[in-house]
Amino acid sequence: MTIDESAGGASMAAEGAEKKEDDKVENENEQSVKKVVRILRFMQLLVEGHFTPLQNHLREQRTSDGQANPKTFDFVGYISTMLGVFEKQYVNCYSCELGYQLIDTLIELI
Numbered sequence: 001m002t003i004d005e006s007a008g009g010a011s012m013a014a015e016g017a018e019k020k021e022d023d024k025v026e027n028e029n030e031q032s033v034k035k036v037v038r039i040l041r042f043m044q045l046l047v048e049g050h051f052t053p054l055q056n057h058l059r060e061q062r063t064s065d066g067q068a069n070p071k072t073f074d075f076v077g078y079i080s081t082m083l084g085v086f087e088k089q090y091v092n093c094y095s096c097e098l099g100y101q102l103i104d105t106l107i108e109l110i
Helices: 003-046 052-059 075-090 096-109
Strands: none
Touching: 003 052, 003 075, 003 096, 052 075, 052 096, 075 096
């Protein structure tokens, strides 16, 4: 075995390790997308049929006496922002389902 052959074998091993790492990262990304899709589907089902009280609650949370909660979180605004970021930066073969779910959830929330 020459030095060139052993160097070639080492580079092939390094490429194999990189491929395994890439596959692992890709699998983790795919799993993360699936989790987000499930959460969005849950939120969609919460307001299925345009249940107005919960739709309003997801826009603005209020205290028991009817005052606006200073720590309120606008889910509708956040999901619409997610859709904008998705459309510009994140579209790939694993994320089409995420795009569909973002749109479906927004439709039900509005």
